[in-house]
Structures are given as structure tokens and as C-alpha cells.
Amino acid sequence: MAFPTGMSGFSAKSGLRPETTSEDIFSASKDGDELYCREWIMNPDNDINITDQHGFTPLHYACMYGYPNIIEAFFVRGAKTDIVNMGGDSLLHVASQHGKYDMVVKILRSNPDVNLANEHGNTPLHYASFWNYIGICEMLVKNGALIVMSNKYGDTPLSKARPRLRKKLEALAAEFDQSLVIVPHKKVRPMRKNDYLDFKQRQAEVEKSQVTMSIKIGQGSYGETWKGSWSGHTVVVKKLKTKGDVFRSTLRENFHHEYTRLRIFNHDNILPLIGVIIEPQVHTIGIYMKLGSLYYILHDIESEIKVNLEEGIKFCRDICHGMAHLHSLDPLIKHFDLNPHHVFVDEDLTAKLDLPHTRFSFMDNDKVFKPSWMAPELLQHRPEDFDKKAADMYSFAIILWEVSTGKIPFADLSPMHAGTKIARDNARPVIPSFVNHHLQRIIDICWNADPNKRPRFEKIQPILDKLEVS
Known part of the structure; x- marks a missing residue:
């Protein structure tokens, strides 16, 4: 099929879903084989962000063909939502191009760059507009898509819209206070390389x-x-x-x-x-992480990184996303202790949970280290007698307190005395009055004395993502 007249840089929509019987993750994602995909995702030896020769991930294909359950399974297991193929197409590009409204809604929940341009300078809105997907266009614009962003050929979503859609876009521009002055073409972000x-x-x-x-x-x-x-x-x-x-x-x-x-x-x-x-x-x-642990960055005067509150909350968001992924695993990784000594910071200032700090079964796991970050029930009971997910949330609350105050929890006590006060007296560090009141509320909820009333990480994620502390 030839390119539509006057639409340089746009490829035609794909036809019917190809027939395939080969049992691999790419064809399973195209065919909607949910069982195979879930089993494949659960295998830790499989790279969930694997790409084919064109740079497409399995998630690209699931978005292209419209399988929400498969997409959700990939999202839950931590698949990258901002990865692009060799042509610079994001998940939002392929879902918009193929008219998958439900997929667009689901992808938008991960806060992608809605104005990301591919190698032709086309944004997701360019494709939705050209193929006359009115609902998708409206959803994209409501999430910040620019109506008059130019591609490398000078085309904008508005210029390629059919008359009815053009009126709709003009009305949306007025509603969301978008100027109709053409926005110059944006350069393509290079494809991200998996460093590992x-x-x-x-x-x-x-x-x-x-x-x-x-x-x-x-x-x-x-x-x-x-x-x-x-x-x-x-x-x-x-x-x-x-x-x-x-x-x-x-x-x-x-x-x-x-x-x-x-x-x-x-x-x-x-x-x-x-x-x-x-x-x-x-x-x-x-x-090896050159910048060191989060504890070192927060508290060591020799650290080359000086952290303000906004950056500290960003680290907490990273931790929250990582912990939500670990808690989605079945069975749970039980002997990873969440504390700032076990969180490291990459050179792009991304916080990462360091799994090599996990204790193994051949180690002496009855000993307690870093009790200042441990939940009372963890210090009082054997592992099988408490909720590890709730205990991790308590530890997360202590880290939130730490980045909010710039202080070390229970710094005036020895580790043994700190552990005793936490276990016996259910002690918490005092939250100073200068701490942002939204943060105070989150900390109080996350270290609730009743473990059953502490939230899960997937519930805290959207709250932290929207939190403004400046």
C-alpha cells in the first residue's frame, strides 16, 4: 500500500493480524496468548524489554494489537513504558496509529512524553489525527499533546485532520489554551540502550x-x-x-x-x-555505582551530591517503583531489607534497590542489622509471623522521614537501644513542624502502628508522583 498522498513520513496502517504458530514472546504478544506471556514474564531469566531486529518490544506489539491484560502484566512486572523502536516509535505511537483507544488510556497512566517525535518528527497525535481517531485525539490533547507541532516535513496534526476533526481540535485548543502558532519540529530522542x-x-x-x-x-x-x-x-x-x-x-x-x-x-x-x-x-x-548509597549521599559530607527535598522525594519515588515491582513477585524475595544502605544512586540520579544486598539462606538470618529502619513487628517476630510487605512500607516511611528532615533516624541511640525502643515502645522519630504537611500525612500512614493499615507500594506510587513539595 502506498503512502497517502501528501503525507510524507507516515506509514500505512497494518492489515489483519498475521497468522503464526511459532511459540515465542513476540508472536505471543501479537496473537494475544496471555497464558504464554504471563509464564514468560514470570521467568527471571527473560529480558522483559527484549527487542526484535526492528527495535520493537513485546509490549509494542501488545499495544499495537490491543491486548489490555497482556499490557497490564508487562506493566506490573516493570516493563519500560518509555522505550522506543529503531524508528523512534513509542508505545503511544503504535497504539495511536492503530486506533487502540483503551491502550492509549492505559499507557497515559504511566505519564509518557505525549509529544515525543519519531524519526519523521511525528508525535502520537499526528497519527491519530491522520487516521481520524477522534476519541484518541481528544484524549491525547487533554494530556498535553500539541495540536500544531510540526514534523520534519512541515505537517501538523491540525493540518492533516479532516474537517470534522479539525473543528474538534480547534475547540480543544481553545479549551486548553493552546496557541495555534506552529511549534517547530523536535529532534528524536535516541533509542535507549539496556546497560545491563x-x-x-x-x-x-x-x-x-x-x-x-x-x-x-x-x-x-x-x-x-x-x-x-x-x-x-x-x-x-x-x-x-x-x-x-x-x-x-x-x-x-x-x-x-x-x-x-x-x-x-x-x-x-x-x-x-x-x-x-x-x-x-x-x-x-x-x-558498581560511582555515587554510592543513598545513605552516603544523604549524610556524608564528602558526597559530591547535595540533595534538596525535591531531589530526595524523587529518590523516594524511584524506591517506591522498585519496591512495587519486588512485591509483585511470587514468591516474594523475603530477605531484602529496605534501608538507605541498600539503595544506590546511578549517575543519572536514579535510585535503585541493590539486590546483591539480599541475604541468602546459608547466612545467619537471625541477626538484626540497621534496626533503625525496621518495623516493630519485624524485630519482635520470626519472618513467617509478620507481613513482609507491611514491614517494608514501614521502612519506606523512615526513608521518607530521612529525606524530609536530612537527619539519621535514632541517631542519638546505639543500634541495640534503637531496636529495643522500636520493638518495646513502638517508637518513631519525631516529625519536625517544618516538614511539608502532605509528607507528614504520608509518613504517618506508612508507619501506622497497625501493619494491616499501612498501604501497599502500588497505592503510594500515584500519590508520590503527584506530590509537590516546592
Whole structure:
């Protein structure tokens, strides 16, 4: 089918959904095979943001063909919603081009760039306007899409609209106070590269001879932490203690299952465990973060990052998104303790949960570290006797307090005394009066004395996303 006359840079709509029987994630996303997609997504070895030769992800195809349940499954598991194909098309581009109104509504909930231009300079509204999808046009404009943004050929959504839609767009421009002065063409954002793809494609088990441990940067109850290199990348290597330094077959089997679940490469706010050394002693390998932990950034005078409240809340949003993903996993990763020592910050100032800090079953998990961030019930009961999700929300509340005040919780107490006061007296840090009243309310809700009344992370996400603290 030829390009429509006078519509340079626009490709024609696809025809009927292709017939396919090959059982792979791309064809399953095109065919609407929800069961296959869900099983594939649940496998931690699969890259949820995998792309084909054209840069399309499975989520692109699910949006293109209109399968809301598959899209929701990808969203819940942390698939990137801002990824673009090799032509610069976002999820919103393909859903708008193919007239999938419900998909557009669902995608808009993730707050995408509605004016993102592809390689031709076309925004999602260009496509919806050209194909006369009036409902989609209205929804896009209500979410900030520009009616007169020019593509690289000088076409705007308004100039390519049919008469009825043109009147509608002009009315929307007046309603939302949009100028009809043409907005120049925007350059295309380059396709985002998955920085961990190289690690994702490698085997997790590594020979010790392949890893160089150059600088010892920490010593703790569970072992030593080293800065090193592996396969040309700077990494963090944790040399872990085992009980009696014996790693029996049963422990090895459990460990293999546990570390495999920590190779989560599909979420922007999670640092995966990228490799392990098993012999002669257990080591875990993670991504090295130059800026350090959130605790270091917040409280160490030598940190090169000085955090204001707005930036601190942004870190909390990142943590919230990462924790919502971890809590969507079944079974739950039970031994990742949420505190600022286990959150690291990338050079683009994105906070990431560091999964190599997860404790394994062969470790002594009865000991308590960093009690100032732990929920009372966690300090009082065995793991099977409390709600881990509610306990994590308490820890998140302490971090919110921390970024709001710039202080260390229970800084005047030793860890043992802090843990005792929290467990015995249900103590909380005092919220100063200068803390934003919206933040005060969120903190109070999140560290509620009754764990059953604390919200889940997926409920807090939209509240934090809309929170203004300036």
C-alpha cells in the first residue's frame, strides 16, 4: 500500500493480524496468548524489554494489537513504558496509529512524553489525527499533546485532520489554551540502550579467575566488599561467609534458586545480581555505582551530591517503583531489607534497590542489622509471623522521614537501644513542624502502628508522583 498522498513520513496502517504458530514472546504478544506471556514474564531469566531486529518490544506489539491484560502484566512486572523502536516509535505511537483507544488510556497512566517525535518528527497525535481517531485525539490533547507541532516535513496534526476533526481540535485548543502558532519540529530522542544487556546474556556462575578484586571497600558481618572488574566492567564483589565455611550440596541447591531470582534486569529502579562465584568461596557480583548509597549521599559530607527535598522525594519515588515491582513477585524475595544502605544512586540520579544486598539462606538470618529502619513487628517476630510487605512500607516511611528532615533516624541511640525502643515502645522519630504537611500525612500512614493499615507500594506510587513539595 502506498503512502497517502501528501503525507510524507507516515506509514500505512497494518492489515489483519498475521497468522503464526511459532511459540515465542513476540508472536505471543501479537496473537494475544496471555497464558504464554504471563509464564514468560514470570521467568527471571527473560529480558522483559527484549527487542526484535526492528527495535520493537513485546509490549509494542501488545499495544499495537490491543491486548489490555497482556499490557497490564508487562506493566506490573516493570516493563519500560518509555522505550522506543529503531524508528523512534513509542508505545503511544503504535497504539495511536492503530486506533487502540483503551491502550492509549492505559499507557497515559504511566505519564509518557505525549509529544515525543519519531524519526519523521511525528508525535502520537499526528497519527491519530491522520487516521481520524477522534476519541484518541481528544484524549491525547487533554494530556498535553500539541495540536500544531510540526514534523520534519512541515505537517501538523491540525493540518492533516479532516474537517470534522479539525473543528474538534480547534475547540480543544481553545479549551486548553493552546496557541495555534506552529511549534517547530523536535529532534528524536535516541533509542535507549539496556546497560545491563551484556551481563544479561552471560551465565550467572563465574570462575574466580575471571574476576579481579582490586580495592577492599567494606567489611561487615556477612563478609567483605571489594571493588573489582569483570569482563571489562567495574563491579562490586561481595565475599560472603558461609556456616563453617562449608558449602554443602543442599545449600548449593538453595543458593542457585535464590540468586537466579535476583537477576532482575527489567526494571529501572533495581540493580540486579549479575553473577556469582561459588568455588572456592561464595562471592556475589553486582553493578558498581560511582555515587554510592543513598545513605552516603544523604549524610556524608564528602558526597559530591547535595540533595534538596525535591531531589530526595524523587529518590523516594524511584524506591517506591522498585519496591512495587519486588512485591509483585511470587514468591516474594523475603530477605531484602529496605534501608538507605541498600539503595544506590546511578549517575543519572536514579535510585535503585541493590539486590546483591539480599541475604541468602546459608547466612545467619537471625541477626538484626540497621534496626533503625525496621518495623516493630519485624524485630519482635520470626519472618513467617509478620507481613513482609507491611514491614517494608514501614521502612519506606523512615526513608521518607530521612529525606524530609536530612537527619539519621535514632541517631542519638546505639543500634541495640534503637531496636529495643522500636520493638518495646513502638517508637518513631519525631516529625519536625517544618516538614511539608502532605509528607507528614504520608509518613504517618506508612508507619501506622497497625501493619494491616499501612498501604501497599502500588497505592503510594500515584500519590508520590503527584506530590509537590516546592
